[in-house]
Amino acid sequence: MNxxxxxxxxxxAICVVCASVPAWAQGCELKIGSMGPMSGxxxxxxxxxxxxxxxxAAEANAEGGLKVGDKKCxxxxxxYDSKYTADGAAAGANALAAEGIHFIIGPVGAPEAxxxxxxxxxxxxxxxxxxxxxxxxxxxxxxxFHMGPGxxxxxxxxxxxxxxxxxxxxVALIAPNDQGGTDIVTVDEVAYKDxxxxxxxxxxxxxxxxxxxxxxxxxxxxxxxxxTASSPPGDAGVIVKQLRLAGFTGPIGRNGGPGxxxxxxxxxxxxxxxxxxxxxxxxxxxxxxxxxxxxxxxxLGKDQTFGTSMWSNLPxxxxxxxxxxxxxxxxxVQKVAEAxxxxxxxxxxxxxxxxxxxxxxxxxxxxxxxxxVGIIKGGENLGxxxxxxxx
Amino acid sequence: xxxxLEAAIIGVGLGAQYALLALGFTxxxxxxxxxxxxxxxxxxxxxxxxxxxxxxxxxxYPLAVLVxxxxxxxxxxxxxxxMIERLIDDHLATLMLTLAxxxxxxxxxxxxFGPISMEFTFPVGGAFRAGPIYVPRxxxxxxxxxxxxxxxxxxxxxxxxLGRALRALADDRAVGMALGLRPRLLFPAAFALATGLxxxxxxxxxPILSLAPGVGDPVxxxxxxxxxxxxxGSLGGAALAAFIVGIVEAYTSVYFGGSAGALxxxxxxxxxxxxxxxxxxxxxxxxx
Numbered sequence: 001m002n003x004x005x006x007x008x009x010x011x012x013a014i015c016v017v018c019a020s021v022p023a024w025a026q027g028c029e030l031k032i033g034s035m036g037p038m039s040g041x042x043x044x045x046x047x048x049x050x051x052x053x054x055x056x057a058a059e060a061n062a063e064g065g066l067k068v069g070d071k072k073c074x075x076x077x078x079x080y081d082s083k084y085t086a087d088g089a090a091a092g093a094n095a096l097a098a099e100g101i102h103f104i105i106g107p108v109g110a111p112e113a114x115x116x117x118x119x120x121x122x123x124x125x126x127x128x129x130x131x132x133x134x135x136x137x138x139x140x141x142x143x144x145f146h147m148g149p150g151x152x153x154x155x156x157x158x159x160x161x162x163x164x165x166x167x168x169x170x171v172a173l174i175a176p177n178d179q180g181g182t183d184i185v186t187v188d189e190v191a192y193k194d195x196x197x198x199x200x201x202x203x204x205x206x207x208x209x210x211x212x213x214x215x216x217x218x219x220x221x222x223x224x225x226x227x228t229a230s231s232p233p234g235d236a237g238v239i240v241k242q243l244r245l246a247g248f249t250g251p252i253g254r255n256g257g258p259g260x261x262x263x264x265x266x267x268x269x270x271x272x273x274x275x276x277x278x279x280x281x282x283x284x285x286x287x288x289x290x291x292x293x294x295x296x297x298x299x300l301g302k303d304q305t306f307g308t309s310m311w312s313n314l315p316x317x318x319x320x321x322x323x324x325x326x327x328x329x330x331x332x333v334q335k336v337a338e339a340x341x342x343x344x345x346x347x348x349x350x351x352x353x354x355x356x357x358x359x360x361x362x363x364x365x366x367x368x369x370x371x372x373v374g375i376i377k378g379g380e381n382l383g384x385x386x387x388x389x390x391x
Numbered sequence: 392x393x394x395x396l397e398a399a400i401i402g403v404g405l406g407a408q409y410a411l412l413a414l415g416f417t418x419x420x421x422x423x424x425x426x427x428x429x430x431x432x433x434x435x436x437x438x439x440x441x442x443x444x445x446x447x448x449x450x451x452y453p454l455a456v457l458v459x460x461x462x463x464x465x466x467x468x469x470x471x472x473x474m475i476e477r478l479i480d481d482h483l484a485t486l487m488l489t490l491a492x493x494x495x496x497x498x499x500x501x502x503x504f505g506p507i508s509m510e511f512t513f514p515v516g517g518a519f520r521a522g523p524i525y526v527p528r529x530x531x532x533x534x535x536x537x538x539x540x541x542x543x544x545x546x547x548x549x550x551x552x553l554g555r556a557l558r559a560l561a562d563d564r565a566v567g568m569a570l571g572l573r574p575r576l577l578f579p580a581a582f583a584l585a586t587g588l589x590x591x592x593x594x595x596x597x598p599i600l601s602l603a604p605g606v607g608d609p610v611x612x613x614x615x616x617x618x619x620x621x622x623x624g625s626l627g628g629a630a631l632a633a634f635i636v637g638i639v640e641a642y643t644s645v646y647f648g649g650s651a652g653a654l655x656x657x658x659x660x661x662x663x664x665x666x667x668x669x670x671x672x673x674x675x676x677x678x679x
Contacts, residue, residue, distance in 0.1 A: 245517075
């Protein structure tokens with residue numbers, strides 16, 4: 001009898017323990033991928049992508065797991081360093097597919113976007129590129145989504161804001177000589193010309209470490225301003241440093257990916273940068289944005305040090321998980337994609353946004369939120385001005 | 392005209408940096424017959440050691456450079472003694488070993504310091520100016536160190552017993568050993584000398600440009616290109632080729648753009664390999 005009681009007590013205890021552990025501990029796991037350059041000059045952007053994926057996963061896990069049908073699933077993130085290359089992103093999509101991953105937060109750059117599109121389509125993977133490529137989205141690849149618009153949507157606002165502080169009649173743009181550079185520079189040039197500014201452009205081989213000869217060529221045109229466009233922040237920092245060393249005193253612009261913190265670090269500080277205008281993916285230092293960093297620290301136990309790109313990548317990661325919940329499946333990728341397309345763009349931190357992209361790409365799978373334009377004048381940071389989104 | 396003069400100044404500055412890199416690379420090949428794929432890793436490590444000494448330990452920059460040289464030389468010495476020495480005649484194995492070391496160094500740096508560029512600036516800033524022409528002070532310092540390094544290497548290799556022994560082993564190891572020379576002592580020393588040079592270059596150049604994981608990648612390509620042009624194993628050839636590469640890169644970039652610079656260099660090496668496979672000052676065959 002005592003033996004039976006003991007057995008009953010043990011069975012009851014096991015049931016209680018089973019009931020108290022999270023449902024995901026019973027075997028449901030959702031793996032998502034994060035992708036982007038996680039080393040080299042553009043590492044900040046790839047790590048920001050990974051940080052966004054990890055925070056979205058941690059948020060879901062903090063709620064006891066992501067509800068998929070009648071299960072609660074633990075969300076884990078598998079990172080892949082695609083090194084800002086097309087082949088890196090294509091290989092990454094295959095590597096993640098080999099782990100059964102059908103949802104990728106990333107990649108970042110235009111070459112990566114080009115590389116991942118056909119491979120992800122073949123593997124039935126939803127991916128979110130953050131590139132500024134002219135063909136970041138195409139109707140041919142309906143599983144590709146876009147984190148935010150390219151310079152066509154914001155370069156004009158950045159230039160107009162810069163003209164309030166600096167006299168610019170001519171500008172020289174500098175960027176890598178691959179798609180990650182040329183796609184952005186050609187769009188930036190149109191925006192400058194629309195504002196009555198003459199342009200010239202210079203391209204360099206990715207991997208260049210010393211920009212002194214290119215800067216000599218660039219300054220021979222005697223531009224009023226130099227725009228580092230989509231040069232990775234590490235490269236842009238060296239360019240700024242060498243521009244100032246060459247005696248260039250005009251404003252330096254950045255109509256390209258965010259990275260002001262890293263540019264400041266590499267160039268030697270705000271006194272070297274001096275006069276600077278830049279596109280910021282989000283207006284920083286608002287309570288809503290600071291809340292993201294606080295939540296990151298709370299859930300992941302470390303500071304968010306990947307810059308403002310992380311904030312703008314977060315809605316895409318959150319919406320992917322939300323779409324899986326709405327679709328009630330993590331296996332039927334088409335159903336998840338359909339659910340994603342119909343989700344309202346309303347992020348807890350970023351506020352309301354828009355599904356854009358129909359006009360530029362022929363497919364409205366691009367998230368558009370408010371963005372920022374930053375100004376540093378005379379070595380003083382004047383802050384970032386908020387610009388509302390519009391189609 | 393100002394651009395023409397400026398290109399020459401930049402070219403000499405670039406040449407000095409490339410010479411420091413190429414000397415170590417060609418020294419290892421010339422004496423050991425090993426193509427050191429970890430050369431860029433030692434460059435990167437030199438930068439990170441100097442950075443850690445300056446920002447972490449608060450050491451003055453010149454002392455940090457010295458520590459970087461000693462640390463990279465010590466690592467090179469240990470690596471040669473424990474790994475390369477066992478397989479020194481197996482070219483494929485040494486190639487894989489050095490490549491593995493590079494991956495270990497770059498992954499280690501990434502893990503310890505993270506992927507983002509460090510805030511590391513050269514302590515001497517500014518430039519000498521004459522109208523539109525400018526000469527950065529930091530480039531002059533690198534040039535001076537480069538010339539001193541070439542002179543010191545020359546003295547070590549051609550005016551000391553150590554140098555004579557190393558050259559003898561490079562010419563004919565069997566005869567050298569029969570005469571009492573000990574490769575197990577001398578080869579690690581040569582390897583350490585070369586990796587110390589790479590560390591010196593990293594400690595000097597990364598604060599001028601930037602310090603991040605991956606800065607060693609282009610270093611390997613540049614070093615390879617330079618020593619092929621100069622003749623694998625030739626110290627004089629490496630130094631000469633480094634300045635040619637620097638000047639050609641500067642002029643082509645200034646007059647034809649950044650993309651053309653790399654293209655012209657590779658075409659130049661291609662033509663040289665067709666018409667003079669031994670390089671500018673290379674020998675037909677390594678002795679040992």
